[in-house]
Amino acid sequence: MSETVADVSALIVQTLLANPKVPRDINGSSKIVEDLAFDSLAVMNFVMEIEDSLDVSVPLDRLADIRTIDDLAACIVSLKQAS
Amino acid sequence: MSIFSKYDGLARSLAAVTADGGRNPFAVVIDRPLSSTVGLIEGRETLLFGTNNYLGLSQSEAAIEAAIAAARTHGVGTTGSRIANGTQGLHRQLEERIATYFQRRHCMVFSTGYQANLGMISALAGKDDYLLLDADSHASIYDGSRLGHAQVIRFRHNDPEDLRKRLRRLDGTPGAKLIVVEGIYSMMGDVVPMAEFAAVKREAGAWLLADEAHSFGVMGTHGRGVAEADGVEGDVDFVVGTFSKSLGTVGGYCVSDHDGLDLIRLCSRPYMFTASLPPEIIAATMAALDEMGRRPELRHTLMDNARRLHAGLNAAGLRTGPQASPVVSVILDEVDQAVRFWNRLLDLGVYVNLSLPPATPDQHPLLRTSVMATHTPAQIDRAIEIFATVAREFGLMRPAAVTAS
Numbered sequence: 001m002s003e004t005v006a007d008v009s010a011l012i013v014q015t016l017l018a019n020p021k022v023p024r025d026i027n028g029s030s031k032i033v034e035d036l037a038f039d040s041l042a043v044m045n046f047v048m049e050i051e052d053s054l055d056v057s058v059p060l061d062r063l064a065d066i067r068t069i070d071d072l073a074a075c076i077v078s079l080k081q082a083s
Numbered sequence: 084m085s086i087f088s089k090y091d092g093l094a095r096s097l098a099a100v101t102a103d104g105g106r107n108p109f110a111v112v113i114d115r116p117l118s119s120t121v122g123l124i125e126g127r128e129t130l131l132f133g134t135n136n137y138l139g140l141s142q143s144e145a146a147i148e149a150a151i152a153a154a155r156t157h158g159v160g161t162t163g164s165r166i167a168n169g170t171q172g173l174h175r176q177l178e179e180r181i182a183t184y185f186q187r188r189h190c191m192v193f194s195t196g197y198q199a200n201l202g203m204i205s206a207l208a209g210k211d212d213y214l215l216l217d218a219d220s221h222a223s224i225y226d227g228s229r230l231g232h233a234q235v236i237r238f239r240h241n242d243p244e245d246l247r248k249r250l251r252r253l254d255g256t257p258g259a260k261l262i263v264v265e266g267i268y269s270m271m272g273d274v275v276p277m278a279e280f281a282a283v284k285r286e287a288g289a290w291l292l293a294d295e296a297h298s299f300g301v302m303g304t305h306g307r308g309v310a311e312a313d314g315v316e317g318d319v320d321f322v323v324g325t326f327s328k329s330l331g332t333v334g335g336y337c338v339s340d341h342d343g344l345d346l347i348r349l350c351s352r353p354y355m356f357t358a359s360l361p362p363e364i365i366a367a368t369m370a371a372l373d374e375m376g377r378r379p380e381l382r383h384t385l386m387d388n389a390r391r392l393h394a395g396l397n398a399a400g401l402r403t404g405p406q407a408s409p410v411v412s413v414i415l416d417e418v419d420q421a422v423r424f425w426n427r428l429l430d431l432g433v434y435v436n437l438s439l440p441p442a443t444p445d446q447h448p449l450l451r452t453s454v455m456a457t458h459t460p461a462q463i464d465r466a467i468e469i470f471a472t473v474a475r476e477f478g479l480m481r482p483a484a485v486t487a488s
Contacts, residue, residue: 041441044237048218057252059234083252 003080008054008073015049016069028070047072056080099419105426108437118142119457124434132392132452132466133436137301137409138381139457141331145374146367153366160361166348169359177365178336180372185307185322187338191348194357196296196325197223199335201230202353203292203323204263208233211258215246215289217275219268219444224294230352233261240268240444243279250287260289266298266309270443270451272410274302277309281318292321300329300375301409306382326364330371334360385409385456388463392454395467400480412438413450413470420477421448427473433466 003011009028016022022036032038038046047058050072056079058072066072087094101107113131114123119139122131140146153173163169174192182190193199204227208214212233216224219240228235236253239245246262253260262284264275277293284291295308303311306329310316320341326334337344348354360368375381386407393407402414415421418439425437428450436451443449454463474480 039441042446044218048237048239055252057236057249059236060228061235 003054003077005070005073005077008076009070011053012050012069012073015053016046019046026069028073029068031067032069032072033067050076054080056083100422103423105422106429108422108425111429111434113434116142120455120459120462122434124429127432129429130433130462130466132454132458133434134455135297135328135453136331136455137297137329137385137453138331138375139455140329140371140374142457143331143367143371143374146331146370149370150363150367154363157362159363161359163359164355164357165359166355171359171362173362173365174359177360177369180369181336182338184305184372184376185338186316187322188340189342189344190336190338191344191351191354192360193335193337193354194360195333196323196327196335197226198353198357199323199325199337200224200294201227202351203321203337203347204228204261205231205353206347206351207231207290207292207321208259208261213253213256213258213260215249215260215262217241217264217268219265219270220263221265221269221294221296222442224263224265233258241273241275243276243283246280247283247286250283250289260287261292262289263292263294266293266295266302267408267410269297269410270438270449271404271412272297272408273404273406274298274408275309277313277319278315281310281313281315284318290320291318292323293319294323296323296325297328297410299324301382301385304379306375306379326368326371329375330368332364332368332371334364334368381456385454388456388458388460389454391460391463392452392467395463396470399467399471399474401470401474409454411452411454413452414447415450415479416447418448421450424473424477424479425450427476428469431469431472433469 013026016026026035032043051057054076056076058076058079062075066075116122117128119136119142120131121128161169161171178190178192193202200223204224208231210232214228214233214235216228216235216237217240218237236249238249250260264280267274293310298308300306302309305311310319321337321339323337326332389409389411390407393403393411396403396411396413404412421437428435438449438451440446
């Protein structure tokens with residue numbers, strides 16, 4: 001049993017929407033820094049929440065290549081498959 | 084398009100901070116210190132409550148005399164890096180003195196504390212290794228992790244259980260695991276549960292590096308930091324720290340019992356490719372170290388002062404971090420309020436640090452103070468009184484405090 005990119009992406013959106021400051025109209029192609037107005041620390045803190053929901057660690061160097069929510073979902077799925 | 088256009092947002096934030104004629108908090112000039120606790124700012128005598136000069140040793144007579152003598156005999160600079168022409172007898176002496184103080188076999192000295200973290204972390208954790216960093220780590224630790232090639236994993240602040248969980252996810256992966264924690268965290272002044280982290284480290288067969296920058300000379304019976312206070316120095320593989328806080332000079336160090344430390348001298352770029360510490364700084368640092376060892380009462384007075392300031396600010400109705408330590412931060416909610424508060428404090432004669440997100444935990448702006456052993460009770464009470472005055476002006480007193488006053 002394994003999550004698809006779409007599953008993980010949906011879970012990320014759901015986690016983000018729990019924060020009232022996040023715009024309501026986000027989806028998988030939303031850009032994390034630009035569309036969500038997250039600074040570097042906010043990005044790392046939100047990734048930590050996702051890590052706990054999915055029991056996976058996302059190394060910080062991988063975050064540099066991630067722009068959108070779908071990018072993050074794809075990264076998490078590949079990390080879970082590798083482990 | 085300007086090369087600076089990516090900083091348009093930063094420029095707007097700075098403009099907002101200095102709107103209404105406020106000062107640029109990042110460009111305050113201390114014309115000169117009059118003592119360790121009083122400086123001349125804007126021509127006025129101002130109480131210094133934001134210099135990290137915990138033991139007041141930047142103004143130590145013994146250190147000043149030692150620096151003058153060393154400059155006369157050795158000159159004012161080395162003009163070289165440690166691995167070329169920049170190692171003099173004094174550098175070796177300082178390394179031996181620091182190693183002896185920490186009762187460790189080896190010591191490496193760096194030109195700054197920032198470089199000590201950068202140089203140790205980037206060189207120790209290689210391509211196939213894992214770095215596990217506390218979420219609230221200092222910038223020098225994050226930067227060290229980016230200079231090296233290890234995989235970097237962040238765990239929740241001061242949470243050994245969270246670290247245990249993340250280490251468990253790495254079960255079976257090859258490569259060394261290096262855990263990095265700080266003794267006292269520089270923004271909120273909270274202390275690491277070092278014994279609990281040491282237990283996690285032992286279970287996982289990992290390595291532990293402790294940055295005792297703010298706890299050296301402050302915690303432990305001999306001032307060796309939180310590891311000494313918690314009785315777990317044997318579990319800390321590498322202690323990193325700085326001379327620019329409790330010893331009042333500049334420079335950084337790493338001490339360890341591992342013989343491999345000598346190899347790091349040949350692969351740590353921040354150690355190799357910069358000029359070594361100048362002779363007068365080394366001499367002053369050794370004199371300050373002597374003074375710190377000779378005068379344990381400085382540490383006791385410092386902690387008494389920290390408790391006095393922490394209790395006083397809380398009694399004045401302000402919200403601070405949970406623990407009385409030499410870093411006491413007042414937590415506010417809004418950046419513009421913090422900026423105005425900070426300006427009023429300086430108007431009324433108290434200098435503290437304004438710390439803004441994302442450099443602070445939890446997105447809160449902080450008025451960060453640091454206490455000194457050389458502050459008098461009267462100076463601390465005066466600072467508390469000025470904080471309380473400004474809090475009243477801003478309507479920030481908590482209800483209980485208002486009725487009590």
